[in-house]
Amino acid sequence: MARYTLMAVYAHPDDEAFGSGGTLAKYAAQGCDVYVVTATRGEAGQIAAPEIATPANLPDVRERELRCACQIYGVHSPIFMGYQDGQLTIVHQGQAVARLVRIIRELRPDVIITFGPDGIYGHYDHIAVHRWASIAFDLAADPDCFPELLRDTCQPHQVRKLYYRALTQAQITAMVSNGMPEAVMMDGVPFPFIPYRGDEITTIIDVSDWLEVKLAGIRCHATQLGHDNPFITMPEEVMQQPWLRTECYVLARSTVGWPQGTEIDLLERL
Numbered sequence: 001m002a003r004y005t006l007m008a009v010y011a012h013p014d015d016e017a018f019g020s021g022g023t024l025a026k027y028a029a030q031g032c033d034v035y036v037v038t039a040t041r042g043e044a045g046q047i048a049a050p051e052i053a054t055p056a057n058l059p060d061v062r063e064r065e066l067r068c069a070c071q072i073y074g075v076h077s078p079i080f081m082g083y084q085d086g087q088l089t090i091v092h093q094g095q096a097v098a099r100l101v102r103i104i105r106e107l108r109p110d111v112i113i114t115f116g117p118d119g120i121y122g123h124y125d126h127i128a129v130h131r132w133a134s135i136a137f138d139l140a141a142d143p144d145c146f147p148e149l150l151r152d153t154c155q156p157h158q159v160r161k162l163y164y165r166a167l168t169q170a171q172i173t174a175m176v177s178n179g180m181p182e183a184v185m186m187d188g189v190p191f192p193f194i195p196y197r198g199d200e201i202t203t204i205i206d207v208s209d210w211l212e213v214k215l216a217g218i219r220c221h222a223t224q225l226g227h228d229n230p231f232i233t234m235p236e237e238v239m240q241q242p243w244l245r246t247e248c249y250v251l252a253r254s255t256v257g258w259p260q261g262t263e264i265d266l267l268e269r270l
């Protein structure tokens with residue numbers, strides 16, 4: 001089997017865990033080169049318990065948490081873009097896209113997964129990363145774009161598929177019925193999870209065989225989980241529920257055609 005390269009582009013340490021930890025582990029186990037690119041070190045995140053981190057060392061602790069999770073998924077060490085959590089909307093967009101184009105041209109992924117325009121729950125940072133990754137997908141292939149980046153191993157590269165991570169209404173309903181909130185609070189404002197319609201989902205990855213790995217990856221992000229968090233106390237009957245065992249995506253760009261019906265593999269048609 002050809003060796004494929006998969007890259008996830010997210011905003012914060014832990015974004016990779018909840019919706020695509022199983023996917024990352026599955027493709028790493030299949031022998032793919034899997035990379036996680038993260039815009040920030042999660043400086044603005046919560047601290048679930050005072051013994052885990054202080055505001056001063058939170059970015060270092062969250063960097064270690066993501067390194068821990070990547071080791072558990074069996075993927076490469078994470079790549080940090082070095083931006084500040086909560087401030088991605090005021091980052092110079094051209095600079096951020098250039099950084100991603102450089103990473104894409106160097107690592108040459110076949111598939112990129114990132115946020116959709118919904119940002120899962122409208123988080124401004126997620127939406128900024130969605131824009132950067134979608135633009136970089138197009139520009140990395142164009143030799144006229146960022147010509148100063150073209151040298152040695154950094155040649156134009158056409159990624160073949162771009163996927164947006166997506167939640168369905170059924171998944172959100174199941175999450176809520178298992179004690180998870182239906183919205184994420186940011187500065188006192190509730191941002192509800194945004195569902196995709198079932199017919200918008202192009203790709204459903206069954207991660208049943210990697211469920212323990214996915215949960216272990218989530219648990220690396222201890223600063224973001226209280227002791228009573230459902231992901232810590234996960235009872236066996238919840239582990240059997242489909243919302244946890246499947247990860248959904250929308251194929252947004254493709255140079256290799258489109259699925260007939262729902263596909264079950266990010267590498268289909270490659």
Ligand SMILES: [Zn+2]
Binds near residue numbers: 011012015123126
């Ligand atoms: Zn996030």
